[in-house]
Amino acid sequence: MKNPVKTLLSVTLGLSLLTGCTANTESEELGVINTQPTDDVAVTNPPETLDLVVSILPQEYFVRKIAGEKAEVTVLVQPGSEPETYEPLPQQLTAISQSQAYIALGVSLERGWLSKIESLNPDLVIINSGEGVPLIPMVEHHHHHDHDHDHDHGHSHGEDGLDPHIWLSPQLVKIQAQNIYQGLVELDPENQAEYQQNLDNFLAEIDQLDTEIRDNLSGIENRKFIVFHPAWGYFAQEYDLEQIPIEVGGVEPSAAQLGQLVNRAQAEDIRVIFAQYQFNSRTAETIAQEIGGEVVFIDPIAPNWSENLLKVSETFANTLK
Template sequence: MHLVNKFILILLAGITMSCQSGKIEKDPNLISVSILPQKYFIERIAGDDFKVNVLIPPGASPATYEPTPMQMKDVAKSIAYLRIGYIPFETVWLDNLLEGTDGIKLIDLSKDIELIKGQEKHGDHFHEGGIDPHIWSSLKSVKILSKNLYQELIKMAPEKKDIYEKNYQQFLSEIEELDQVAEASLSNKKGMSFMIFHPALTYLARDYNLNQISVEMDGKEPSPTHMKHLVEEAQRLSIKHVFVQKQFNVENAKAIVAEINGDVVVIDPLAEDWLTEMKRIITILKD
């Protein structure tokens, strides 16, 4: 993150807010979140009762995205900010987004999830304390996240408790059904290795005893030496797919699959239709 760019954005946001007449008026139905799957989770439980301000738009990376002044203003109008946990965007920007805001509640949806710490030196190099942030790639973790979310939503709209309870239980049953399918279909794949450019499936790999091999090294593109090692590993382990998140460059993955006679598989764990994408990823892994 370039400090000058960050300062300019914060300055522009301050000018935008100060140009408004008086104090920024709260929108009692507006919630701000970091990533699109959070919007999906909220809508599965609360329907359209809340407007959801998603900071990181489709196709953008949580490692590099910079909020616009208008987005910063919308955060100030929100009654709550639901952080996903430890993504680089939140590590870098959250203090600035919340500075000077009045009456906004900060909620960490990663509460009670067993976080993966310090197991790999890779990926989003702004991790707090070496925490892997990709909790939404795990059905088991999203069960806990959804419970945290449900409890917060009924605090915001206690009169809707019965409706939210019913919606939450329905959503939970769908997650549990897919989790059972994954347990059954991946039970004979324990220890299986898969290769991915950016290590976005760490929690899913833990859930089903799979081995994730990251192409990235410390959040950077691999060196020629590491690329050679990756090709040798893929050949040794009979890996034919290299997963690439939609938000990342596919060129290094293409170079690997050209050597192993495989293919690049584009995935999008940050898709708004989270459950459908999780079903697709699990189907690919079991085939």
């Protein structure tokens, strides 16, 4: 595997990430979110604490698991931001450029951010946590219901046509965790042993999560689900589910495509339409009304990554029959 530190990200524009994080009052004035560990006991950062930047909240969870109390993490994408239109504020870029390292997902959205950040701070260390992660194509609107596992055979969308939601696969997160660990060790070799122990603990947590998710999903017979935004392609691939998206790349379906989705849902006895709070749920509600079903919200960018994926698997188990 290539060294993820200072790896140039050969990615293209066109795909979107998701949002996250609660800003404190002082940070809101700068347009920057400085997150703190969510444990009950407050943690005072020592002077040697690493000053790191990540794109989204799930990454903050990964970094905290491995770095422990030795990092202060700034989350770039703020709550309420539309993924397709998000751009860092000038004040954010200035503040972030003063950090030691930017831990990137290594997907297309970040290319524009990185060029701006690096122009302000050429010495900023870039840790590509997505190095070595196999990407899958995004799927376009579905027009047929005679194909099995469309998440494996979907058509490309956008400039690079690749799905950026790599944090929603536990197995792919293990790769990202290894890359984060390597980056932390290069930044702070004196604490390598602690980072290694934390990494081992996190990998064990991921294995346990994977086991619980598989147990939750083992009894599902109809493994197809309709979702407004196609964030769950990697999750679907990993757990033998089929994601049927309503919108792709910010483009909602035409009236004809909407009718086809309704017909497909009725033909395959799909009664739940999944949505997320970051997007308008009107179209999802329209489909649910037509099929006599309901809209259920699931969040791909909740702050507690492990707890959230387990909750999503429980939701699938309770709603997919």
